Amino acid sequence: MNGRGLDPDGTIGREGALDRVTAEFVPVVDAVRTRLATVFDRDRLHSAYLYGSIPRGTATPGVSDLDLQLALQHEPTEADRADAGAIEASLDRAFPQIDGVGILLTSRQVLLSDLELHDAGFFIACLCTPLLGPDLAERLPRYRPTSLLAHETNGDLALALQRWRAEVRSATTDADHRRLSRLAGRRTVRTGFTLIMPRWGGWTSDLDRSAELFGRYYPDRVEQMRVAATVGRAPSTDPAVLEMLVDDLGPWLAAEYTAVHGEKTPRP
Template sequence: MILEKVIDRVVIQSEYKDFVNKYIDHLLAEFKDKIHSIYMCGSIPKGTAKPFQSDADFTIVCVNPNDIDYEKLSAIKDRLLEEYPVVTKIDTVICSIDDVLNKPNEWGFWVKIICVCVYGDDVGEKVPPIMISPDFILDLNTETKEEVDRIIHRLLSHANDRTMTTRLIKGYSKRLLRALYSLVLENTGVWEDDMITMKNAILKYCEIDSALVEYLYACYLDSHVPVEEFLAIADEGYRCFENALNRMAASRTSFN
């Protein structure tokens, strides 16, 4: 079964058009010769964003990610967030053209399936069709543990900053739900980015305590919970995910 693109066309609401155009203009003014293409994912390019609630998610593809100065990038974000409070946060990930083409089940999946091109030539079109399989699911989660460890470290280091911890708890809940959803892709046949649809699919197909899934989803919606409580329950969810992934890897090895 071949994965289809999540967003088949860009539909940016009027509240966000100036912001998106200005952010791209600033990126090009600062890094133009170093950027190959720019992509978006999430609610803004889908046309479902909620003013003063939705984040903006960008991806920059370039020859060498080290060419993008993160301090300058952060300065651009800060200026735009001040100018456009309709956006709650700007996330921008950076990868290389080689990453997209040589890691089709990781960066290739991200650019080809999750994102839509808003500037430059879409390198995702050069990624071969992505087949849903245990190999794909395992490859997709290669860096999940590293990402989770990074979020936990940030949560612990910002334990006294309530604004940051609520943001990180929301982000961790979303990341873990996405990871759990990846386990049931062979059942659903499509990648979902609607969180409630994702949650319901996990409850239907994944062998995991439904109360745990509902807790993670509740934290995604409202992350004002004690950090210690959240980390304990999230750790249980991650262990369920990791055990399922290990079983999948063992089954693949036995089959081969």
């Protein structure tokens, strides 16, 4: 890949690989592979993927979380969610080098659907690293940094803002504020980057780099985006940070995104 995350043919390269996992996190990856294979048999699990800083080789011990996507053979059930939750909790307890575990559950039919071609499909093909089972990326196209990709990947920030405002109102603990600031920070930076992604002509998932690239096109908002990148990595308990993300930067970004790329195709 070149410095813009593109392969020689101009398509977005896969950003992670198992051989990029640093030594501190190898035991975590080995444990999650074993646990998934034990809990989810082949009748339930089609394939499993890592994503985020661990397979990119940029994770920080004690700060980074472990992110997983499971492609199920069927629509997720309550039993699937309970088993995934138990795995999340046990791994988080067992490994101090990770700060939280998140497991996404999606059916392989949805991941390969036409509706998700430029969202969940792109996510699997370019942002996820195969861990178990057949790789769904082999059934997906190569992607380029286009406005269509931006439109479908992050064109629904307004909906996220509605959820965040409701969660902010009910947040009572430092843990609540940390979780929300990490979530809102990451999503805001991702959206800011994909807003400018077609103009820049490449892809990155690095939060700091994303904020700086965004600032080339929107210098008046770059300081706020830098704060979003910071709390995306190291969450904050400061209510003012969440207020900035949810009530100032977020609404402006959602409106600008819609003006440039349009709204994401509605999901059922």
